[in-house]
Amino acid sequence: MxxxxxxxxxxxxxxxxxxxxxxxxxxxxxxxxxxxxxxxxxxxxxxxxxxxxxxxxxxxxxxxxxxxxxxxxxxxxxxxxxxxxxxxxxxxxxxxxxxxxxxxxxxxxxxxxxxxxxxxxxxxxxxxxxxxxxxxxxxxxxxxxxxxxxxxxxxxxxxxxxxxxxxxxxxxxxxxxxxxxxxxxTIKLNLQLTVIGAVVIMMYLGMTVIPKNGLLLIVTLLGCSIGVVLKHGIK
Structure with missing residues (x-):
């Protein structure tokens, strides 16, 4: 590239x-x-x-x-x-x-x-x-x-x-x-891995209580929010 x-x-x-x-x-x-x-x-x-x-x-x-x-x-x-x-x-x-x-x-x-x-x-x-x-x-x-x-x-x-x-x-x-x-x-590796881990956990736990189509949108929003918070909190 x-x-x-x-x-x-x-x-x-x-x-x-x-x-x-x-x-x-x-x-x-x-x-x-x-x-x-x-x-x-x-x-x-x-x-x-x-x-x-x-x-x-x-x-x-x-x-x-x-x-x-x-x-x-x-x-x-x-x-x-x-x-x-x-x-x-x-x-x-x-x-x-x-x-x-x-x-x-x-x-x-x-x-x-x-x-x-x-x-x-x-x-x-x-x-x-x-x-x-x-x-x-x-x-x-x-x-x-x-x-x-x-x-x-x-x-x-x-x-x-x-x-x-x-x-x-x-x-x-x-x-x-x-x-x-x-x-x-532009983003530290430990931050990326933390967000990925959080998304995996949320998907795994959410599949038992939330329909998968709705779960995808919810976890996407939560994952983005977690990433933003951690990015501004971890320098």
């Missing part, structure tokens, strides 16, 4: 993440196909929703014949963290127009967010629309195409859970967390 903020550097730096997208999107396509969605439906879901974890949730709920309001509420709760991520990114794009900010937020994902936070370590805490847009579009195109490919391959795999395909999403997030921890030069 370099300090350049042009389209070429964005494409080069997003490439490792793109390879991760291929595996997750193919896994989603296979899972969706096994649950009765057509290749066209899989492609449209990825085009219009474009949220890996949410798409897995939608497929699961459709398989259970859940109502539309249950699906909408679950989608909002699972992906509400993107609102928080967008508020973090927005100050670095304050010189861009509102339309450009909305467009960046529309295609923002966990992966491009993590990549942008790492990029700040090399650019003097600066970002721009060109770099972010190319990164987002590269990830978006890869996800949609790979989802469709997964749908095609799904004709060959009737029981994807047998091969542990559903774990692909979890593995990707573990990798992103590791890269964030080792690359961030």
């Amino acid at each position: 370099t300090g350049d903020l042009d389209a070429k550097s964005a494409l080069r730096e997003t490439l490792p993440t793109v390879f991760g997208y291929i595996g997750i999107a193919v896994a989603f396509g296979i899972t969706a196909k096994a649950n009765g969605l057509s290749i066209i439906e899989i492609t449209l879901l990825s085009l219009l929703t474009y949220a890996g974890s949410v798409e897995f949730v939608i497929v699961s709920l459709l398989a259970m014949h859940a109502g539309i309001w249950s699906i909408l509420l679950s989608v909002f709760l699972v992906n509400a963290r993107v609102i928080l991520m967008s508020t973090v990114v927005a100050p670095y794009l304050s010189d861009e127009t509102m339309a450009k900010n909305i467009w960046i937020g529309t295609l923002l994902t966990d992966e491009t967010f993590a990549l942008s936070m790492n990029k700040l370590n090399y650019t003097g805490r600066k970002l721009n629309f060109t770099w972010f847009n190319v990164s987002n579009l590269a990830a978006y195109a890869t996800w949609v195409v790979s989802s469709a490919l997964g749908g095609i391959l799904g004709n060959l795999i009737n029981n994807p859970e047998r091969y542990g395909i559903g774990f692909a999403l979890v593995a990707m997030f573990i990798g992103l967390l590791y890269l964030q921890v080792i690359a961030d030069r």
Whole structure:
């Protein structure tokens, strides 16, 4: 990763993440196909929703014949963290127009967010629309195409859970967390590990009393709050 903020550097730096997208999107396509969605439906879901974890949730709920309001509420709760991520990114794009900010937020994902936070370590805490847009579009195109490919391959795999395909999403997030921890030069390692530990404990304890979709949002907010308090208290 370099300090350049042009389209070429964005494409080069997003490439490792793109390879991760291929595996997750193919896994989603296979899972969706096994649950009765057509290749066209899989492609449209990825085009219009474009949220890996949410798409897995939608497929699961459709398989259970859940109502539309249950699906909408679950989608909002699972992906509400993107609102928080967008508020973090927005100050670095304050010189861009509102339309450009909305467009960046529309295609923002966990992966491009993590990549942008790492990029700040090399650019003097600066970002721009060109770099972010190319990164987002590269990830978006890869996800949609790979989802469709997964749908095609799904004709060959009737029981994807047998091969542990559903774990692909979890593995990707573990990798992103590791890269964030080792690359961030602005926050002490012991602080990062403390927050990670607190989040793990809250998730473990909360799963027994709070629905998992709501728990994700609650723990995200609490984890951010703990991080802010500790960051200003530990110098």
